[in-house]
Amino acid sequence: MVPQPGSSPPEPWARASIGGLQLLLTGPVPHLPSPAPGDLAAGALTDTFLGTIQRLLDPGVPRQCLILDYEDVVRSLCSAVNVYNLTCNNCSETCTDVLFSNKITFLMDLLIHQLTVYVPDENNAILGRNANKQVFEGLTTGLLKVSAVVLGCLMANRPNGSSRPALPKIAAQDMKNKPSQGDAFNSRVQDLISYVVNVGLVDKLCGCFLSVQGPVDEDPRVAVLLQHAAGLLQAACSLCFAVTGRSYSIFDSNRQDPTGLTAALQATDLAGVLHMLYCVLFHGAISDPSATSPKETYSQNTVQVATQSLRFLNSFAALDLPAFQVKRCMCYSPLLAPASPSGGGRSSIVGAEGLSLAFRHIASSLLGHCSQVSCESLLHEVIVCVGYFTVNHPDNQVVVQSGRHPTVLQQLCQLPFQYFSDPRLIKVLFPSLIAACHNNRQNRIILEQEMSCVLLATFIQDFAQTPGQADNQSYQPKGRCLCSQDYLELANRFPQQAWEEARQFFLQKEK
Template structure:
């Protein structure tokens, strides 16, 4: 079939399906064991990847009838993933042989043909429904294998960065990986993901839907592409604009900027608005921003939210200027406030491990969004009450008394209100500024800086502004009292001089 370029007949299709299924079972039993990659090595030595690549190419030509159904190609990609799982040697072979380009091009092609409206429309035609599921599975498997491969490549890069000097082989690997990631970014894969995220609605509120898994793997793929740009040591994202190009060797961030970060906030906004409508229908039209109303989110929705926020926070560390500029645009800023309000209200009412993780990520994102940016700071005071800033200042009591939780919340409170009278005034009505003053004083006495921790204080608020912040948050009442006493002393001195 692969040689003659003829469509698979039923006999050949069933034979291929049976063999590929057996391969998956073999790798599931043996190949996934950390210390038993024997089956993967045998598969490689028998040119298994070449055969799989030829099968994937059966649907490579867009303008000709497909030679194999999508369900078979999806199963082929599953075998590809299983044969490569946790095997760096096989992963590097796929890179060096160029076979990985077939996977990338296949993902772009099938993402382009993915129509979200058709996928979410119910249809009684069983065959049509099977085709929809096969289409989803194929894109999901392609995104998963590419994310898995780039994860291993990033691990190789981390090992290379630990070397005191780079060998010629190291330089060759770095060059090939940079070219590959750059190729992925420039082949329009980011544009296709953005188009899909922009149109995704009402798709993650049921366990029967496979689309949430596809979104999760696409987000993971984006995350791994961004991770490739990570420096050896994270630096605070302040005052090193001239080095931004070093943090984007494959130009992934630059291209993501043109797609509004792959329309992630459009995705989150659409999902949460749909869930809000469901909550309103099920809870007598209780509003999205009512902290007393029960807000429930599906587990897969929580995973998508958490992965999205981790991705955005990684971008903020690598290039804060681009991050604040894109999220500061009017439409995206509005979506951000709605998403932040929803997450804060949800996590305030339901305290679980995954909700706490999600809460910490949205707090961190708000901090990066507003730090040293007065326009974005003021936007946090806009909208229906309670605003984002008010919800931050009304978090559970432990965030104001326990140091590990204060380390998460207080840098963001400072980022939202420092050098911004409007937000500081709001914050002062909700809490005592003495708490922030005491927090800053403690941080000024600390000598250990752990930049590897993204929640480290100086990763969110610039160290050289701490003394200015300390003066800024001094209680106004105390400043007023001190000014009155100083004025009285001056008057006494003047009287004494005159006398």
């Protein structure tokens, strides 16, 4: 096991060994060979560094053979994980090998070990109780990062997609009875997601998110860990969408998830991400953000955390839209919780009203930031998330048109002129406006104060008449994943069967 602080000083030879290992791991990276297709260098390199990590942590190694200085060991582990990340980044062959050779399982086990040591058990965790601050040190962050990198690369290069990486030879022999590469890949990824859910990764990440009760402006370590943790959840949701054999449409009623990821995220209120984001933005100090002016702008650390958190929320919405919209799934905001009947303060779980307020405050505050500072990536994630929040959901449509002025709906209608003239930006904004206002006359009245609803009707008509848009969406193969462009298509933001009805609604004139 990893030696603990307070151990006896290491022998000189041990310190020299760890010094040499540290020099090797932290030396210049450019001399490392860039892996080419079919090149085994990357696989050999990942094997080398995984072997290093395993030897440092193997409880079977005699104690006298261990490097006994705790900080040196952790520093070397961090360096090994960082180099491992470099070998996997944007290399589909290496990431495929990591998946099929079960190296990814060891990485996940090591991550779970770190989180188990520093994050309270679910039964002992209470809202606002901080996880051990050491969880925010480099090793846990590095493991989250490399895990997210591997899953993200697998997502971008999965079989039957735009790229078809060859499976490793050993894995191909193991899978020779499988009908196709795609089936072998899907089966292995499902097993991986099921494994990390069953060992409690979602619960432990939830503990990390819930421990954040204030700003991250001055603590980049916490901000980086939150980004990579949300990135790992986003990659898991995207892969789960792709490999579970469901329809390509996010509005399909068949949403079976054999991995258990959806259920785990529902049970933990989206792993506490919404709660964390609320506390980061409002600093956990005000019970009603609508009673005071929100902060005009946020630091870069906060913006990066918010952007990645919203990417995760949007990926979960694509995975299971009803679960995303259901009230209990987005309600974890202790600052908005009603007082308990006994007068003992606020309850830990809020009701539907608290959910609505929390999401509305977050969206409004981030839209306000984007009106002051150019941040297209964050703005687009907020716009898409508001669309998912309101589509086919009358109660949530009311949420975005209520509250402090300008409301969320008014803020969307007051975006710069380019979002109403540039086709690329129109494609981002208009589906969310359609989702927020469809079959809601009050919202349409608010919309008409800023723009003509005919623009939305024309947008729908243009999509319906574009070759391939109206017909092909219904015939996309099951298991196909959403790429960055598909993510913005109207058919993935508003149900295709309601296009004509919505077009007629926006053409109606008030009597």
